[in-house]
Amino acid sequence: MHIFLDTANLEEIRKHATSGLIDGVTTNPSLIAKQGADLKSVIQEITSLVDGPISAEVLATDYDGMLKEGLEYAKWHENICVKLPCTDDGLRACKTLADQDIKVNMTLVFSINQALLCAKAGAFLVSPFVGRLDDIGQSGMDLIADIVQVYDNYGFDTMILVASIRHPEHVKMAALYGADIATIPTKVFEKLSKHPLTDIGLEKFLADAKKKQ
C-alpha cells in the first residue's frame, strides 16, 4: 500500500520525505489556507520534496472553471494530480482531463455509486473520506471494502486512496482491505512505527548488553 502525507505543511513534509516511506502528498483548500501561503508556491515546493503524485484541489465548482484551473495546475509539474469534487460538473471535468492524460483525484466521495462514476470518468485516484463518514455514525471502512470489491468486479484502474484518516486503525484496515493508498495526517503517520513492546524490548536489550561488558 502506498503512503501519502495528508498535509500542506512544508516542515512536516521535509521532515518525512527523506524516510523513503512517503509516496505522495494530498492537500485540500483547508490545509493550504492553514499555511497562509498561495496554492501554487506551496504545491511547487512540495513537488521538489516528494517524487510522487501531489494533489492540488480546484476552487471552481462549474465545469469550465474546473477545467481552466485543472489545465493550469497540470502545467506546474508532471506529478500534479488535479483534485476535483465528486459532483456532476466534477465528473465531467474529470473525463475531459483524463482524456488529455491529466491525472485526476476525485475527492469528497462518500458512496459506492460515486466511486463507480469516478472510475468510469477515468479518475487516477478516488478519495473516499472515511473519518467524515465515521463522524456521522456510518462506517468509513465498510465503504472502502465495498469500493475494493466493485473495482475488482470490473477491473477498474482507478486507485483507491483512503482519505480523512483519523487514527492508525484506519491505516491498518485500509491495508487489510487492499486499498491502494492511505493519505495520512502527519500526527497519525508518526504513530505508525510505535509499539510499547518495541520500546520495552529495546530498553532491555541495551541494559543486558551493558551488563555483559
Ligand code: E4P
Ligand atoms: C485528503 O485528500 C482529504 O482532503 C483529507 O483527508 C480530508 O480530511 P479531513 O476529513 O480530516 O478534513
